[in-house]
Amino acid sequence: MYVDTTTDRPAMATVGCGLPTRYRLLFVPVADAVVGPGYVKVPCPKSLVREAPSVGTDDVLPAGQEPEIFRYCGLVYQPGMSGERQVARR
Structure with missing residues (x-):
């Protein structure tokens, strides 16, 4: 899982x-x-994920x-003010 570093x-x-x-x-967006128990379903076509x-x-x-x-996931990339990464692995 990757989280947004600002939120x-x-x-x-x-x-x-x-x-x-x-x-x-x-990588797939989780919006x-x-x-569910043991799974996560994302609203993306399999072809997009592959x-x-x-x-x-x-x-x-x-x-x-x-x-x-x-860009690939259709999300806006906004690094931190000093160039910090937008996502972090958890």
């Missing part, structure tokens, strides 16, 4: 995708998501990739 509210989540040898984490920017399972979102992910 500490959930902004994005990562979902696992791929084969065991090429497994990766894809209007439905949360083409989303990704990171490896042991990687962290690079700061330089944040604007691209926000």
